[in-house]
Amino acid sequence: MARAGLGKGWNCLFANDFDRKKAATYRLNWGESEMSCGDVKAVKTDDLPGIPDLVWASFPCQDLSLAGAGAGLKGERSGTFWPFWKLISQLDEEGRAPSLIVLENVCGTLTSHGGKDFTAICRTLREGGYHFGALIVDAALFVPQSRPRLFVVAIRDDLDVPEFLNGAEPTEEFHPRTLLNAYNRLPKTLKEHWIWWDIPTPPRRSVGFTDLIEADPDSVAWHTPMETKKLLGMMSDINLEKVRDAKREGRLMVGGVYKRTRRDETGRKVQRAEVRFDDIAGCLRTPAGGSSRQLIIVVEGRKVRSRLISSRETARLMGLPDEYSLPDNYNEAYHLTGDGVVVPVVRYLADQIFEPILALIAKSKVAA
Numbered sequence: 431m432a433r434a435g436l437g438k439g440w441n442c443l444f445a446n447d448f449d450r451k452k453a454a455t456y457r458l459n460w461g462e463s464e465m466s467c468g469d470v471k472a473v474k475t476d477d478l479p480g481i482p483d484l485v486w487a488s489f490p491c492q493d494l495s496l497a498g499a500g501a502g503l504k505g506e507r508s509g510t511f512w513p514f515w516k517l518i519s520q521l522d523e524e525g526r527a528p529s530l531i532v533l534e535n536v537c538g539t540l541t542s543h544g545g546k547d548f549t550a551i552c553r554t555l556r557e558g559g560y561h562f563g564a565l566i567v568d569a570a571l572f573v574p575q576s577r578p579r580l581f582v583v584a585i586r587d588d589l590d591v592p593e594f595l596n597g598a599e600p601t602e603e604f605h606p607r608t609l610l611n612a613y614n615r616l617p618k619t620l621k622e623h624w625i626w627w628d629i630p631t632p633p634r635r636s637v638g639f640t641d642l643i644e645a646d647p648d649s650v651a652w653h654t655p656m657e658t659k660k661l662l663g664m665m666s667d668i669n670l671e672k673v674r675d676a677k678r679e680g681r682l683m684v685g686g687v688y689k690r691t692r693r694d695e696t697g698r699k700v701q702r703a704e705v706r707f708d709d710i711a712g713c714l715r716t717p718a719g720g721s722s723r724q725l726i727i728v729v730e731g732r733k734v735r736s737r738l739i740s741s742r743e744t745a746r747l748m749g750l751p752d753e754y755s756l757p758d759n760y761n762e763a764y765h766l767t768g769d770g771v772v773v774p775v776v777r778y779l780a781d782q783i784f785e786p787i788l789a790l791i792a793k794s795k796v797a798a
Contacts, residue, residue, distance in 0.1 A: 431748060432486045432534075433460060435776020439785075443479050446470055448510075451762050452769075458755045471513040475520045482521075483788050485528040487514050488771055489535065515554055522558065529589055529791060530784055531555070533582040534771055537566055540580060540612040548612050551582065552620045560584040561591070563625030564612075565604040565779075571632050572774035574639040575711045575747040579771065580609075583627060583783060590794070592786055597628030604629065629782040638709035640684045642747060643726065647740035649760050658736040661725070664689070664703035676707050676729040686711040687725040687736070711739070711747050716768040723764060741767075749773030 433442055433456075445465045447453045453467035466477060489511045511533075521527050533551065540548050555562045562584035569577035585591060600610060605626065613624065653661070662673065676683040685705040692702045705727055706712065712724055724739045741756050741763035748767050756763040 431750065431770040431773050432488065432776050434750065434754070435771070435773040436484075436780050437777060440484075440780075443482060444477065446473055451757060452766055455755065455757055455766055469513075470510050470517070473513075473517060475517060475524060475526075478517070478521065478526075481526045482528040484530045484532065484784055485518065486532045486534070487511070489514060489533070511551070515558070518558060527559070527586060529586055530787065531560065531582075531584040532779070532784075533580075533584075535580050537578055537580050537608060540608050545612055545615040549616055549620070552616060552624075555582070555584045556620055556623050559587045561587060561623045561625055563627045564609060565627055565629075566606055566609050567604060567775050567779070569749075569772040569775055570635070570710055572635060572778065573747055573749050573772055574635070574637060574642065574709060575714065575772070577713045577772060579775070581779060583625075583779070585625070585787060589787070589791060591625060592790055595625075595628055595783060595786065597626035600626050601628060603631045627783060629778075632778055639686065639711050639747075640682060640709055642743055643684050643728065644740050644742055647737075647742065649741040649763065650738040653736045658727075658734060661687070661703050661727070661736050662734070664701060665705065666692075666702060669703065669705050672705055672707055673727065673729065673734065676727075677732055677734070679729075680731055683707055683729040684709070685727040685729070686739075687727055688712055689722045689725075714744055714747060714764075714768040716765045744768065749775075 433440075433445065436442075442460070442464050445456060445460075447456065447465070447467060448469055450467050453465050456465045466473065518527070518531065539551070542548065552562060562582060564580060564582045566578050566580055569575050569579070600613075613621070616624070662670065665673070672685070676685065685707040687703050687705045689701055689703050691699050694700050703725075707729075714724060724744075725736060726739050726743075728735045738760075741760055742752065744764055744767040745754060745756055746752070748770050749772050750767070757766060
């Protein structure tokens with residue numbers, strides 16, 4: 431999805447994923463040439479052609495997310511950052527260090543181990559010869575899905591940051607309190623190399639969750655009336671009132687539903703269904719991340735229907751076009767999209783940060 435977001439103006443030299451099913455979907459959409467399926471520990475610099483302008487890494491989030499076990503960068507999955515960085519260091523030794531590095535992950539990265547993991551990432555970038563900064567971008571700015579994610583953007587020391595990108599202070603939209611707290615925990619030696627990436631807020635999104643819903647999906651079936659009644663029976667009075675409010679609207683209303691374990695009035699743990707009708711889907715999460723699959727409730731007047739969110743709907747929520755091929759298996763498609771990065775977020779970062787920097791680099795080479 432990072433590849434889709436960067437777009438046709440970029441030439442991908444190499445791609446890697448440990449999951450063979452995800453790798454198969456990549457090849458289905460992008461061809462065979464650059465995808466290497468396997469453990470990043472097994473990748474050698476001989477496998478990496480040329481000198482990259484940009485290296486993008488979305489390392490597994492499970493050990494860093496609030497739903498995970500909290501192992502952080504020492505965990506088996508999120509710990510893949512270290513063999514990735516070993517490759518970057520070796521590229522540097524070969525005179526092929528990338529101009530830009532982007533690390534994408536969940537916002538829990540900022541607080542993992544009391545902020546020590548984020549500090550370790552920043553220190554590693556600094557020791558590797560990079561200036562760096564971070565942004566938190568909520569995909570809801572671009573698609574109707576609540577999905578805040580952390581993007582650490584680093585630029586090689588010998589390259590210039592355009593003045594209009596190098597802010598004097600944080601911005602409210604992309605540097606919220608959680609990021610400011612993480613920055614404040616950094617030692618002074620790292621703060622000296624920090625960049626407040628200064629980019630404008632994008633135009634107001636015009637597409638809502640309702641606009642993305644399939645009337646007759648082929649990947650999931652509508653629930654029976656009894657199944658819908660059971661789902662409604664799992665709702666608290668507050669959530670049932672949301673459904674009643676949607677009925678009173680007298681128009682098509684779509685709500686995203688997650689099942690969560692809550693305590694009832696007696697303190698007993700029970701499974702509850704929680705719904706939102708703000709025309710924004712909840713964050714897509716894979717079951718492996720500790721959460722359930724998202725359902726939808728469609729209300730039109732007094733008529734109420736429910737089902738799992740469809741494969742294509744999850745892809746649309748990630749900003750993927752309908753011509754993007756998905757796995758036929760529902761769980762595989764959900765896992766693919768739920769683990770991904772939102773396409774228009776990548777495009778916006780490329781348009782606002784990566785491409786202006788690379789254009790400046792190209793201009794300076796011509797002048798030299």
